[in-house]
Amino acid sequence: MGINSLRIIAVSSGKGGVGKTNFVANLALFYAGLNKRVLILDADLGLSNIDILFGVSPKYNLKHVLRGEKKIKDVVAAGPSGIKILPASSGVRELVNLTDEQKLNLVSELDDFDMPFDIFLIDTGAGISDNVLFFCSAAQETIVLITTEPTSMTDAYALIKILSRDFGERHFNILVNTARSENDALNTFRKLAVAADRFLNLSINYLGYLPYDRHVKSAIIAQKGFITIYPNSDFTKRLANVGRKVLDSPPENLKGNIQFFLRKALRAE
Numbered sequence: 315m316g317i318n319s320l321r322i323i324a325v326s327s328g329k330g331g332v333g334k335t336n337f338v339a340n341l342a343l344f345y346a347g348l349n350k351r352v353l354i355l356d357a358d359l360g361l362s363n364i365d366i367l368f369g370v371s372p373k374y375n376l377k378h379v380l381r382g383e384k385k386i387k388d389v390v391a392a393g394p395s396g397i398k399i400l401p402a403s404s405g406v407r408e409l410v411n412l413t414d415e416q417k418l419n420l421v422s423e424l425d426d427f428d429m430p431f432d433i434f435l436i437d438t439g440a441g442i443s444d445n446v447l448f449f450c451s452a453a454q455e456t457i458v459l460i461t462t463e464p465t466s467m468t469d470a471y472a473l474i475k476i477l478s479r480d481f482g483e484r485h486f487n488i489l490v491n492t493a494r495s496e497n498d499a500l501n502t503f504r505k506l507a508v509a510a511d512r513f514l515n516l517s518i519n520y521l522g523y524l525p526y527d528r529h530v531k532s533a534i535i536a537q538k539g540f541i542t543i544y545p546n547s548d549f550t551k552r553l554a555n556v557g558r559k560v561l562d563s564p565p566e567n568l569k570g571n572i573q574f575f576l577r578k579a580l581r582a583e
């Protein structure tokens with residue numbers, strides 16, 4: 315993959331706790347297994363972060379870069395299978411409120427960051443705060459996770475509504491997590507799709523679903539990726555399908571690198 319085919323994918327949700335971080339971690343492992351070079355931007359303010367899932371404890375994070383104490387390459391932590399993690403959850407609130415001088419510093423810092431990647435995954439955290447919205451709108455595409463709970467759907471609708479109305483986003487990939495069956499997942503997806511079509515004039519895309527698997531929690535506690543420990547599970551097969559589907563259907567606009575993305579997210583263009 316050349317520089318121009320870098321994929322920049324934000325993973326978000328309206329409601330918290332629907333499985334974004336677990337999905338991002340396992341999707342990263344799947345792509346690493348295909349020999350893709352993967353960077354995860356951990357911008358999640360939730361309780362369980364990518365570093366906890368992977369059992370790595372990064373020494374530094376984006377906050378140190380913002381303070382001018384570290385270079386970006388010094389805060390990038392090494393996860394399993396060659397996956398790299400840019401820990402940003404500490405400092406992500408500050409990110410959207412930087413002074414012009416801090417933005418300039420960060421942007422010149424970014425220009426020196428030249429590690430090559432094929433896939434850049436952003437775990438944005440949940441909700442409609444500025445940082446989530448900026449990350450989603452700066453990415454090439456957004457995957458929105460929902461569950462079959464009604465509140466997860468209405469919160470996802472609110473996120474999609476703001477991203478389309480205020481940021482001009484037109485393409486949304488929907489992944490249903492912890493569904494009992496494909497029917498269950500499709501029923502939930504269709505409700506969201508009907509509302510998006512009727513009230514936002516948007517056609518959203520069904521990416522698939524991931525089943526509930528009680529071993530997900532124990533894999534997190536063991537700090538090993540689920541798909542590594544349970545390669546033959548239904549969850550792993552479906553995750554692989556979703557991963558391949560994402561690879562096979564790139565968005566039209568594949569321009570941009572990591573610098574371009576962060577500048578856009580920081581509004582430092």
Ligand SMILES: Nc1ncnc2c1ncn2[C@@H]1O[C@H](COP(=O)(O)OP(=O)(O)OP(=O)(O)O)[C@@H](O)[C@H]1O
Pocket residue numbers: 327329330331332333334335336337358359360361362439440491492524525526527528529530531534549
């Ligand atoms: N498919 C699944 N089957 C079973 N449990 C799951 C599944 N996906 C996620 N979980 C569990 O749900 C909980 C929340 O998952 P996770 O932390 O990935 O959600 P999140 O959307 O990142 O949350 P937050 O909004 O707080 O960042 C975790 O305990 C996780 O183990």
Ligand SMILES: [Mg+2]
Pocket residue numbers: 334335336358360361362363437439
């Ligand atoms: Mg999370």
